[in-house]
Amino acid sequence: MxxxxxxxxxxxxxxxxxxxxxxxxxxxxxxxxxxxxxVAFTVKGKTSPKDGSLAANVEARVSDKAxxxxxxxxxxxxxxLDTKIELADITPGLKAALVSSTVPGSSNAAxxxxxxxxxxxxARGFFDLLKGPSFVGDLxxxxxxxxxxxxxxxxIADATVSRYAVALGYSAGLYSVALSVNNAQMTxxxxxxxxxxxxxVGAKAALNPATGSKVNIEFATRYALxxxxxxxxxxxxxxxxxxxxxxxxRPGVNLGVGASFDALKLAEPVHKLGWSLSxxx
Numbered sequence: 001m002x003x004x005x006x007x008x009x010x011x012x013x014x015x016x017x018x019x020x021x022x023x024x025x026x027x028x029x030x031x032x033x034x035x036x037x038x039v040a041f042t043v044k045g046k047t048s049p050k051d052g053s054l055a056a057n058v059e060a061r062v063s064d065k066a067x068x069x070x071x072x073x074x075x076x077x078x079x080x081l082d083t084k085i086e087l088a089d090i091t092p093g094l095k096a097a098l099v100s101s102t103v104p105g106s107s108n109a110a111x112x113x114x115x116x117x118x119x120x121x122x123a124r125g126f127f128d129l130l131k132g133p134s135f136v137g138d139l140x141x142x143x144x145x146x147x148x149x150x151x152x153x154x155x156i157a158d159a160t161v162s163r164y165a166v167a168l169g170y171s172a173g174l175y176s177v178a179l180s181v182n183n184a185q186m187t188x189x190x191x192x193x194x195x196x197x198x199x200x201v202g203a204k205a206a207l208n209p210a211t212g213s214k215v216n217i218e219f220a221t222r223y224a225l226x227x228x229x230x231x232x233x234x235x236x237x238x239x240x241x242x243x244x245x246x247x248x249x250r251p252g253v254n255l256g257v258g259a260s261f262d263a264l265k266l267a268e269p270v271h272k273l274g275w276s277l278s279x280x281x
Contacts, residue, residue: 002093002117003142005124006149009169010178012192013202016220020232021244022258023272025049032280038063049272079103093117132157146170185209198224239264252280 004011022028028046035041045056059074059082068088075081081104086097094116101109112127123139133156140149146169153163167180175193186209192202203219220234228248235241244258256276262268 001119002122003120003140003147003149005115005122006138006140006151006165006167009140009147009149009167010180010188010190010204012176013178013190013204013220016192016200016202016222016232017204017218017234020222020230020246020256021234021242021260022256022274022276023242023244023260025274025276026052026272027274028276030276030278032278034281049274134162136163145172254278 025046026049028044030042030044032040032042040061042059042061043056044059045054047054055077057074057076059072061070061072063070070084070086070088072084072086073082081102083100083102084097085099086095088095090096094114096115097113099111099113101107108130110129112129114125114127116123120142121139123137125135125137128134134154135156136151136153138149138151140147142148148168149166151163151165152161154160155162163183165180165182167178169176169178175191177191178189180188187207188204189206190202190204192200194200200222201220203217206216207213208216216237218234218236220232222230222232224230230246232244232246233242239262240260241263242258242260244256246254246256248254254277256278258274260272262270
């Protein structure tokens with residue numbers, strides 16, 4: 001079995017801390033459908049917390065299982081055209097993707113992404129073809145529950161290393177821990193535990209020398225009320241408390257509501273509310 005990619009070494013705690021909290025967007029909706037011939041369509045819309053403006057995106061995805069070729073085309077309300085062409089199993093474990101973004105008459109971007117998976121080894125390479133050009137690559141190795149990885153960014157035009165990071169993690173089934181350090185000397189440590197089939201807890205601590213010697217700590221928990229609903233809570237040492245509730249209304253239809261409060265500024269208008277509705281058919 002291949003190990004997780006470098007960015008996924010702390011996937012469990014990152015998901016617990018960041019996913020299924022709905023206060024960041026006042027209102028969001030997405031609809032996903034699949035045609036009988038396998039073509040998938042996705043429509044997303046959300047309001048901005050700053051000015052209430054609406055941002056929307058429509059996307060179509062076509063896959064050919066015989067060749068491993070997948071084409072994804074998106075178009076947003078900002079007139080941004082996103083195109084992604086993926087080719088799987090070029091050789092066993094190797095996958096390539098060409099990604100482009102275009103705002104007609106304004107800007108263009110193109111990237112080539114490569115991923116390679118083997119038992120006990122995974123690697124990725126991201127080439128920005130128009131900006132720089134530049135390269136970001138990472139690799140991870142795993143053995144008996146331990147996983148270690150490194151990431152490096154390289155500016156090809158200037159022949160300089162733009163960033164680097166290393167990470168080490170350990171997973172023992174019901175719990176996992178991870179530690180990472182990057183070139184800015186940002187040190188992050190985290191743990192995640194499945195306490196029971198219905199309860200998960202986790203925490204992350206980050207030390208950034210650029211902002212002083214203070215360690216920033218976040219704690220989160222998830223509790224499944226039943227197979228169709230869950231509640232989540234998160235608290236940071238900054239005083240921000242976030243709460244969320246997610247309910248499956250029926251198969252393929254999910255409603256999420258969330259709120260965040262600044263416990264240090266309860267009398268000030270800095271609190272947030274949001275909801276999300278998703279359909280899948």
